[in-house]
Amino acid sequence: GAVVSQHPSWVICKSGTSVKIECRSLDFQATTMFWYRQFPKQSLMLMATSNEGSKATYEQGVEKDKFLINHASLTLSTLTVTSAHPEDSSFYICSAPRPRGVTYEQYFGPGTRLTVT
Amino acid sequence: AQKVTQAQTEISVVEKEDVTLDCVYETRDTTYYLFWYKQPPSGELVFLIRRNSFDEQNEISGRYSWNFQKSTSSFNFTITASQVVDSAVYFCALSEARQAGTALIFGKGTTLSVSS
Numbered sequence: 001g002a003v004v005s006q007h008p009s010w011v012i013c014k015s016g017t018s019v020k021i022e023c024r025s026l027d028f029q030a031t032t033m034f035w036y037r038q039f040p041k042q043s044l045m046l047m048a049t050s051n052e053g054s055k056a057t058y059e060q061g062v063e064k065d066k067f068l069i070n071h072a073s074l075t076l077s078t079l080t081v082t083s084a085h086p087e088d089s090s091f092y093i094c095s096a097p098r099p100r101g102v103t104y105e106q107y108f109g110p111g112t113r114l115t116v117t
Numbered sequence: 118a119q120k121v122t123q124a125q126t127e128i129s130v131v132e133k134e135d136v137t138l139d140c141v142y143e144t145r146d147t148t149y150y151l152f153w154y155k156q157p158p159s160g161e162l163v164f165l166i167r168r169n170s171f172d173e174q175n176e177i178s179g180r181y182s183w184n185f186q187k188s189t190s191s192f193n194f195t196i197t198a199s200q201v202v203d204s205a206v207y208f209c210a211l212s213e214a215r216q217a218g219t220a221l222i223f224g225k226g227t228t229l230s231v232s233s
């Protein structure tokens with residue numbers, strides 16, 4: 001079964017409003033989670049790294065004041081798109097590394113499709 | 118810098134044909150992981166394979182096979198006897214092999230269309 005969940009799976013919001021997306025690791029703790037964005041017919045691009053107990057690390061070109069990330073607990077990271085605009089419409093996917101021996105397995109959430117009208 | 122190149126944007130085949138999806142990567146790391154994911158129209162990524170840079174053995178899983186060539190920095194994926202259900206976008210990805218678990222760098226994807 002799924003080991004990383006996302007909520008909601010899809011959301012439609014009006015321009016100017018904020019929307020929060022949750023990413024949960026279901027049966028393991030994740031001190032780090034990753035947020036990706038995928039525009040239609042494009043690849044997944046890393047937006048930011050969510051770190052439990054410290055500030056998120058944003059990739060170049062990603063506005064940290066617009067995409068607020070909070071790693072609320074060892075199993076939950078949230079991405080809040082503030083003052084959303086139509087150009088923020090995208091597919092947002094999170095992932096969490098799960099320990100496997102001396103290394104990690106990356107597990108991806110099912111994604112959240114955001115449409116801003 | 119790390120980079121993954123999938124030169125084939127779209128491929129169309131007829132059912133039962135074999136098809137190979139190319140993936141070329143760049144990295145300065147000596148230890149890294151390579152991945153293939155399938156993304157059907159639903160959007161959810163389906164994990165297909167992870168390969169450690171130290172393991173150059175080719176792998177076969179049913180109709181799927183992977184050819185890892187370190188000398189040419191390639192990690193190609195072949196589907197034998199393709200089926201309509203194989204239609205999807207396929208991503209090749211690369212990550213460092215650090216203890217903390219690192220993010221994946223994805224190629225641009227190859228859209229595979231299999232017609233009956």
